[in-house]
Amino acid sequence: MRVDGRNITVSGSLLQPLTRRTNDILRLALATLFLTVVIVSSLVTRNEWTALERSIAGIVGVLTPTQSNLVYLFYGIAILALPFVILIGLIVTRHWRLLGAYAAAGIIAILALSVTGNGITPPRWQLDLSGRLDSVLSQFLDDPRWIAMLAAVLTVSGPWLPARWRNWWWALLLAFVPIHLVVSAVVPARSILGLAVGWLVGALVVLISGTPALEVPLDDAVRALTRRGFLVSELAVLRPAGPGPLMMSATSENHEGGTAVVEMYGPHQRSGGVLNQFWRKVRLRETETAPLQASMRRAVEHRALMAIAVGDLGLANCAPIAVADLNRGWTLYAHHPARGASLNAAVQTVPVDRTWEALRMLHSHRISHGDLRATQLTADDANVLFGGFTHAEYGCSDTHLQADVAQMLVTTTNLYGPAEAVRAAIDAFGEDAVLMASRRLTKPAVPSRVRASVADFKAITSAAREEVKKQTGTDEIQSETITRFNRNQIIQLVLLVALVYVAYPFISSVPVFFSELRTANWWWALAGLAISATKYVGAAAALWACASGLISFWKLTLMQVANTFAATTTPAGVGGLALSTRFLQKGGLGALRATTAVALQQSVQVMTHVGLLIFFSAFAGASADLSRFVPSSTVLYLIAGAALGVIGVVLLVPKARRWLTVELRPRIKEVIEDFVLLAKEPWRLALIVLGCATTTLGAALALWASIEAFGGDTSFVTVTIVTMVGQTLASAAPTPGGVGAVEAALIGGLAAFGVPAAVAVPSVLLYRILTCWLPVFFGWPIMRWLSKSGAL
Incomplete structure (x- = not known):
């Protein structure tokens, strides 16, 4: 390349990849x-x-x-x-x-x-x-x-x-x-x-x-360096442009050091940068985010100015040479090569105390770094120096200083081990500062770039927190909330929206239902309400026995009412299972043990449900036509084919096989072992089966009482079969709480056994009020109370 009469050698590919601007x-x-x-x-x-x-x-x-x-x-x-x-x-x-x-x-x-x-x-x-x-x-x-x-x-x-x-x-x-x-x-x-x-x-x-990248204005970059007294004789591409800048090594014969690192930023090379900054402003609290950078030029200029400020303290591993606007919207940032070796390579020669002492000196001048990965730290003559400065702030808040300490805990724990890292941190900043910063050893608080720089972020942060508790004598470290909306608030908002969604079809039927209530027998309705309460006692007893009696029974009963809210507002009752597992974990059971207890209860519940369905079907088969409840042979063949297809996919896909052997197999093994132990404890097995049967039969009795309240005349055996079919559809329906599918199945099932529609429709609606909607509205405040008391 020839620029202003001088020949400049350029090596490496300047071909840029497609970008998404x-x-x-x-x-x-x-x-x-x-x-x-x-x-x-x-x-x-x-x-x-x-x-x-x-x-x-x-x-x-x-x-x-x-x-x-x-x-x-x-x-x-x-x-x-x-x-x-x-x-x-x-x-x-x-x-x-x-x-x-x-x-x-x-x-x-x-x-x-x-x-x-x-x-x-x-x-x-x-x-x-x-x-x-x-x-x-x-x-x-x-x-x-x-x-x-x-x-x-x-x-x-x-x-x-x-x-x-x-x-x-x-x-x-x-x-x-x-x-x-x-x-x-x-x-x-x-x-x-x-x-x-x-x-x-x-x-x-x-x-x-993708869209094409802009042509690189190399001649303009050479002229900008010449104005700073750096006469370029050779350019070598170190890294092509992409999500980051185009990085080149520039050689000069008249400048001290002889080489420079040239970074060239295109106008769209930080694709989505403004959108990402805006999203961080919306998602995180005000003190967690730096001021918005209006342009790429301002972002590069900020980095250069921070390098100068840190360099005045003798803590920067490089010094800027030039910052300039180039043609076609490009921005140039040239600086000297980083001094010293990366901290990853200097762990054996640089004590961890030097790293923390350098950070303490940086913080003493109210400067935060914001990107304390090992690749941004170098060691020169046993002194630790900083590089990067893209996320550095001058005159920063206490929040940014605490974030720096948390990031350094992650990096030094990964390099030196938790004991040495925490000891050096306490020596440099004191116990109170390290304890406060350790609250930020969480995934939301540590930037993704720092999390990706270590092999196992979760294990490292857990080890660091445990070591902080050990060396400071603290029993528990409460995680810092850095977002405007925490996870519990988001979950509660989603559940409330889901509740409104699932309640809408019911609300549309309220006028007709209330007109029918004038003819209802309220004593039967109250009996149905009392009977439906036994469901929660039975479910609590079954789960209590599955957990070996290690959980408070009366709190477990209250949790079952709260469980109704979570199960109704999530498809297929997933929220109820998650809430039960969370309650057992808060009660002192380990994660695997709690999951196994819930899985054991669900397994016994399914077997009890199927057993009762077979038992009552045998009684009702002689007097009723059950063929409409049995799928056709075509449907059964399709279900069998789909099941075989799923098994084949699991066996052929490596990730699916790994999930089956690593994640699912230990839980199945735990459930089988629990079944073996249950066989040796008949009273415990009987309590679980009785509790599961109470859950199923309590729902059937509540529907039967609702039918009687409107003057219906049908047998309890018939109602039990219809109820169990409705419960099966509730667990399979994609709508939260099975809304729509359950009502249709119950009304259709009662009609199949000869119950008039004038009786079946209001009876099913009353049954759903007693067993679904009333517990849902009581379950919301109970769930909040359990959460505040630490049980959830």
Whole structure:
């Protein structure tokens, strides 16, 4: 390369990978918003919009019919030729890799608007010129699929082509709106929809395929270094541009040291940087986040200034040479190479005390580093120095200082071991500061870059916390809350939203239900309520016996009521299982033991449920037709085939096999061992079976009492079968609490046994109030109380 009369040797590849810029993300968001506006406006204001278009067309449509036909003809030819012109432009500029994205965008846009209620309707474009030419062209101008295809391919091709071409082609495409008005015609609504769909498809393809990186202004970088007195004679690429900067090594014969590290940041090389900063501001508390960097230039300048400030303390491993704006939006940051060896390689020669003493000196000047990975620390003559400074802050808050101590605990524990790391930290900062910082040894509080720099972050933080407790004599370290919304608040919000969702179908039936309540026998309703309470006692007794009696029985009973809230507001009762496991863990059981106890109870519950179903079906089989409850042979074959397919996938996929052997096998083994122990303790086994049976039969008795409250006449055996079928559907239905599926199954089951709909519908609704909705509303405050008391 020749710059200002000097030959400069450049080695290494400057070819940059495809990038996904912030503009690409914003383009997709705007395209989605535009499509939403088009759909909503066409549905809400379509008639008014058509009238407005006709009035505008009457004002601006001043062309004669002959002139209108000529305009329509020439514009139609241009629109017909536009996709081929774009394709030729890509071929001429040799963007071969873009041809696949070009074709994919066009095909997807056409298919998206070809799907109808009757399937896919293919386009019927033809170039039969035997008729009028304007009639041939109108099939393209008025077809939203052609407009969508044009918008999609133009969006995909735009970033790769010259700006002048791109602007002219977009102007030509968007001209179909004023041209339709000029020729006194209404703009087809489906054409606007095609434009929106095409833009969205193109934006999505661009985000997936990536956009080209900008040309690297090496000559401008050389001139910027020359102005600083660094005459470059050779450039060598150390790392190509990508998510990070383009890094090069620059050699000079007239500068002290002779070499420099040159980092060149493109305008979009921190893709999503602004969005990430904004998300951190929204998610984290105000004291946890640094001020927003408005541009890449400001971010690079901040890093250089922090390097100068830390260098004045003698703690920086490099010094800046130049910061400059370059052509095409690039930013240059050149600095001297880092002094010393990486701390990873100097562990044997550098005591851990030196590392903590360097951090203490940095903090004494109110400077936080923010990125204390081992790769950002070097050792020179047994002195520890800092590098990076991208996340450093001058005049920082106490929060940033505590975060630094927590990060250094992670790094030094990984390098030197927990005992040495914590001892050195206490010697440098004191017990109170280390104890406060150790509250941040959690995944949310430690940045992902620091977590990724160690082999096993969870094990290291656990060891560090235990060592801090040991050396400070503290019993427990409470984790620091750094987010605006903690996990419990998010879970509670999701559960409340789910509760409103699942309650909506019930609320719509309330007026009819209340009209039927006037004829109900309230004594039977109260009996059903009392009977339904036995379910929770039985479930608590079963789980208490599965946990070997190590948990308080009365708290376990209250937890079963809270469990109703969690199970009803999550699909398939997953929340209930998680709540039970959490309660047992808080009660003193280990994680594996608590999981095993819950799994044991569920296993016995299933076996008891199936046994009771078989038992009562044998009694009811002679007097009722149960065939409608038995799936057809085709369904059974499909279920068996799906099960075999799942088994085959598990056996063939290595990760699935590993999960089966590492995660699932120990739990199955624990459950089997518990069954063996249960066989040796008949009283415990009997208590579990009795508790599980009470849960099932209590629900059946509650439904039977509800039927009696409305004057129904059916046997308890019949109601038991219907209830167990409904419970089975509740566990399999994807809706929270089985809402919809349970009611339909119970009403249909009662109808199968001859219960009139006038009795079955209000009875099932009353049953669901007694066994589902009342416990849900009582379960919410009980769950909060258990959480505040430390039981959850």
